[in-house]
Amino acid sequence: AQSVTQLGSHVSVSEGALVLLRCNYSSSVPPYLFWYVQYPNQGLQLLLKYTTGATLVKGINGFEAEFKKSETSFHLTKPSAHMSDAAEYFCAVTRTGGGNKLTFGTGTQLKVEL
Amino acid sequence: DGGITQSPKYLFRKEGQNVTLSCEQNLNHDAMYWYRQDPGQGLRLIYYSQIVNDFQKGDIAEGYSVSREKKESFPLTVTSAQKNPTAFYLCASSKMNMNTEAFFGQGTRLTVV
Numbered sequence: 001a002q003s004v005t006q007l008g009s010h011v012s013v014s015e016g017a018l019v020l021l022r023c024n025y026s027s028s029v030p031p032y033l034f035w036y037v038q039y040p041n042q043g044l045q046l047l048l049k050y051t052t053g054a055t056l057v058k059g060i061n062g063f064e065a066e067f068k069k070s071e072t073s074f075h076l077t078k079p080s081a082h083m084s085d086a087a088e089y090f091c092a093v094t095r096t097g098g099g100n101k102l103t104f105g106t107g108t109q110l111k112v113e114l
Numbered sequence: 115d116g117g118i119t120q121s122p123k124y125l126f127r128k129e130g131q132n133v134t135l136s137c138e139q140n141l142n143h144d145a146m147y148w149y150r151q152d153p154g155q156g157l158r159l160i161y162y163s164q165i166v167n168d169f170q171k172g173d174i175a176e177g178y179s180v181s182r183e184k185k186e187s188f189p190l191t192v193t194s195a196q197k198n199p200t201a202f203y204l205c206a207s208s209k210m211n212m213n214t215e216a217f218f219g220q221g222t223r224l225t226v227v
């Protein structure tokens with residue numbers, strides 16, 4: 001069964017610093033991978049996704065992620081953090097069986113400090 | 115604007131009562147989903163539906179029921195059999211293709227007292 005592991009439930013960075021949120025997946029078949037962002041008491045918004053093709057994926061708000069099959073990783077990065085990036089971030093993998101059932105990681109809460 | 119609408123945003127119920135959470139989408143998506151979110155546990159799949167009048171259990175279906183009488187609507191009932199119903203509930207929809215993203219509603223926070 002597909003699964004994802006997010007290392008670090010809380011990450012704190014200074015404004016302007018590099019953001020790195022880690023995600024490793026476990027899948028017996030080539031996965032479709034997603035990063036979502038959630039602001040307090042709101043739904044999830046897609047940041048970016050990897051399906052096929054280019055392994056470096058660019059998303060909204062300056063985020064990007066690189067699919068590394070050899071490391072089974074899909075880490076999310078942003079060169080320079082902004083205060084508005086403070087939120088919870090979820091990595092997810094599509095499950096087999098049709099449709100878009102997702103298996104989510106446990107989330108990483110990003111704090112951005114002045 | 116196309117999207118998913120969940121209502122109400124906040125819901126309070128007494129223990130032992132059934133409660134129904136509404137989810138409507140106008141994205142013309144075939145698939146719809148219900149997830150439960152608890153702190154530190156991510157999102158867990160409760161039920162999903164890929165076509166009208168058909169739905170399947172997810173990972174934590176016990177104590178919940180759903181219906182899919184219309185393509186646009188996928189209401190979730192939290193029954194009195196659900197032992198710990200207080201949580202944040204998220205509805206989502208998507209096309210059937212596995213490589214497309216799911217779109218989420220704004221969620222309903224259910225508190226059972």
